[in-house]
Amino acid sequence: MPSTQKVGVQFKPGIYQIYGGLWPRCRNPVGQSGGDYIKACTQYAKKIGLPILTSHKVTSIIREKPDSGRVLGVEVDLGNGKKEYWKANKGVVAAAGGFAANPEMCAFFDPRLTKLNTTNQPGSTGEVLKAIQGINGLAVGMDYIQCIPWTAPGYKHTADIFQAIEYTVFLNKEGKRYVAEDARRDVIRDATLAQTDQTVFPVCDADGFDKNNEYYNEMNHRALENGTLFKADTIEELAKLINLPPKEMAQTIKEYNEMVDSKKDPLGRSELMLSHKIVKAPFYAGPIGMCRHHTMGGAKINTKAQVIDRDGQVIPGLYAAGEITGGIHGSNRVGGNAIADIFTFGRIAGENAATGS
Numbered sequence: 001m002p003s004t005q006k007v008g009v010q011f012k013p014g015i016y017q018i019y020g021g022l023w024p025r026c027r028n029p030v031g032q033s034g035g036d037y038i039k040a041c042t043q044y045a046k047k048i049g050l051p052i053l054t055s056h057k058v059t060s061i062i063r064e065k066p067d068s069g070r071v072l073g074v075e076v077d078l079g080n081g082k083k084e085y086w087k088a089n090k091g092v093v094a095a096a097g098g099f100a101a102n103p104e105m106c107a108f109f110d111p112r113l114t115k116l117n118t119t120n121q122p123g124s125t126g127e128v129l130k131a132i133q134g135i136n137g138l139a140v141g142m143d144y145i146q147c148i149p150w151t152a153p154g155y156k157h158t159a160d161i162f163q164a165i166e167y168t169v170f171l172n173k174e175g176k177r178y179v180a181e182d183a184r185r186d187v188i189r190d191a192t193l194a195q196t197d198q199t200v201f202p203v204c205d206a207d208g209f210d211k212n213n214e215y216y217n218e219m220n221h222r223a224l225e226n227g228t229l230f231k232a233d234t235i236e237e238l239a240k241l242i243n244l245p246p247k248e249m250a251q252t253i254k255e256y257n258e259m260v261d262s263k264k265d266p267l268g269r270s271e272l273m274l275s276h277k278i279v280k281a282p283f284y285a286g287p288i289g290m291c292r293h294h295t296m297g298g299a300k301i302n303t304k305a306q307v308i309d310r311d312g313q314v315i316p317g318l319y320a321a322g323e324i325t326g327g328i329h330g331s332n333r334v335g336g337n338a339i340a341d342i343f344t345f346g347r348i349a350g351e352n353a354a355t356g357s
Ligand SMILES: Cc1cc2nc3c(=O)[nH]c(=O)nc-3n(C[C@H](O)[C@H](O)[C@H](O)COP(=O)(O)OP(=O)(O)OC[C@H]3O[C@@H](n4cnc5c(N)ncnc54)[C@H](O)[C@@H]3O)c2cc1C
Pocket: 033, 034, 056, 057, 058, 059, 095, 096, 097, 098, 119, 120, 121, 122, 123, 124, 125, 126, 127, 128, 293, 294, 321, 322, 323, 324, 335, 336, 337, 338, 339, 340, 342
């Protein structure tokens, strides 16, 4: 398959440091979130006559013997109560995503996350990963489940003003910063889960709102309309709207602005991310909570995207790519790196499955 640009994904100019990224090196497509990739790849699939079946479900992977031999194909639930066995020409590529939408599976590996919401679509259930384990495939890194701030408990929408992290601070219900906002996502997850009601508030000013809106404009305007995101002309007024102590919140923002001058943050925010003061009205804030977002654990693969079994051997004819794999990102996926992962290993898996090598 050609590169994402060649199939028609258009990118905005400029780079930025996404929440959970460690350096400013993120790019965004022209549209919102990941939709542009899906649209362009879907059109390309149509052009080359590749069918996309959305009501079929893989229920198991068929191997010559339960624990050994070549992978022959898959068992498919057709969605109408019938099942079929589909034989692979040369190989099967498992690309069924992670399991962050499966609360029981996540809870088994990290019980702290049981009651959290998820950012994922309902199909991120992990069942194909279980099918891989069922034919002796090795799963690794299953304890590493990434969370990000998203819809707070009891809310339907998200105050997403924390994507361009250099413009944003996170405050707890006491009106204090509690973590370096540019820290790794696992650090922010653990720090946020320790705050009162596990609910915190990103805060930015007018410049930060505009910058974040380059990425999440629609979502933020919806959140402003339905009482998830709030704006006010002073920090004290904003504090009242979100039920934070006004004096403490104003003092926190004042101290933060002084840190932008001194380039020193006791919580450890990097100099590069101490670049914008929160000074230009109106000011914005809204509640957010941690949500299960990305599962770093999954099927072990090698550099050819071949799936490895429990004895360290390649499972002939079985390839995997994307969030269904484990061990690619270690214990923490850096923000923006899933796209690199799915397209890089997706292409490698596809090429190898096509030749059966
Ligand atoms: C809200 C949100 C924002 C994100 N933003 C970014 C970002 O900015 N940058 C970044 O790099 N990453 C981002 N990510 C992470 C990234 O989108 C995912 O890691 C990536 O989409 C995983 O791709 P995938 O192809 O492996 O799986 P998916 O995109 O999850 O696709 C797997 C597909 O397989 C289907 N499936 C599952 N089980 C079966 C079955 N049994 N039979 C048939 N089909 C099945 C699923 O329904 C799904 O359609 C974001 C994720 C979310 C949820």
